[in-house]
Amino acid sequence: MYRETITDIFFDLDHTLWDFERNSALTFEKILVDHHISIGLDDFLQVYVPANLEFWKMYREERITKEELRYQRLKTVFDKLHYRVSDSVINQMSVDYIENLSNFNHLFPNTLPVLEYLSSSYRLHIITNGFEEVQNRKLKNSGIERFFDQVINSEMAGVKKPNPYIFQLALNRAGVEAQTSLMIGDNLEADIQGAMAVGYHALHFNAHNEPLHEHCKMIHDLIEIKSFL
Incomplete structure (x- = not known):
C-alpha cells in the first residue's frame, strides 16, 4: 500500500x-552479580520493567533529566523490594548498566x-x-x-x-x-x-x-x- x-x-x-527488554535483562543479570545484589533477576525485572517505562515517559515529557531517569529507575526497584542499597552503589550500577547494555545485541x-x-x-x-x-x-x-x-x-x-x-x-x-x-x-x-x-x-x-x-x-x-x- x-x-x-x-x-x-x-x-x-x-x-x-x-x-531492549531481552538485552536489558541480560545486562542486569551480569551487574546484579557484579555488585553482589541478592535479588533474583525475575523479581528485579518485575518491578524494573514497568518502572523504567514510566520514567522514560516522564523523560519524554521533560519532567525529569537523564541523570534522574538513570538513578530513580533503580532506586525505585530497591525501595519497592525493601532492599537497602547505598546511593553510591546505585550510581555505579547506573554507569555499569549503560556501559554493558550495548554488549548484548539481540x-x-x-x-x-x-x-x-x-x-x-x-x-x-x-x-x-x-x-x-x-x-x-x-x-x-x-x-x-x-x-x-x-x-x-x-x-x-x-x-x-x-x-x-x-x-x-x-x-x-x-x-x-x-x-x-x-x-x-x-x-x-x-x-x-x-x-x-x-x-x-x-x-x-x-x-x-x-x-x-x-x-x-x-x-x-x-x-x-x-x-x-
Whole structure:
C-alpha cells in the first residue's frame, strides 16, 4: 500500500529493531552479580520493567533529566523490594548498566532480512529518544549500522519524540518530504502520533500487545512490513 509513495523509512530503535527488554535483562543479570545484589533477576525485572517505562515517559515529557531517569529507575526497584542499597552503589550500577547494555545485541526476529529487503529500494533512517553514545554502540555492535543513512537522536535534536521538531529535523537531514516518508515504531504516542502529526505515514509495530486502534496499520512481526512495501 506504500510502494507507490514512500522513498524513505524512519525506524525507532529500542523495542522496534533492537530487543531492549531481552538485552536489558541480560545486562542486569551480569551487574546484579557484579555488585553482589541478592535479588533474583525475575523479581528485579518485575518491578524494573514497568518502572523504567514510566520514567522514560516522564523523560519524554521533560519532567525529569537523564541523570534522574538513570538513578530513580533503580532506586525505585530497591525501595519497592525493601532492599537497602547505598546511593553510591546505585550510581555505579547506573554507569555499569549503560556501559554493558550495548554488549548484548539481540534483535527482534526478522530484523536483518527485512532491513536487507528494504535497503534495496528505500533509504533507511533512525529516529530515537535514546542517549547518543549508547544508541550508536547498539547500532554498530548489532551489525545494523550499515543500513541507515541518517541517525537522529533526542540529544542531537534537543527535544524528544513526540515533539514535532525531532521529526522535522529528521526530514531535513534526510532531504525528504513527510508525505513520502514512513515511520515505523513501537510507541503509539511517541512514534506513531508524533510522526503522523508532522505528516508522515506510519506503521505501528505492536511489541507490547496493545489494543487495536485506527491511527494506522499495525504489525506484530517485522516480516509483515514486506506486505506493505
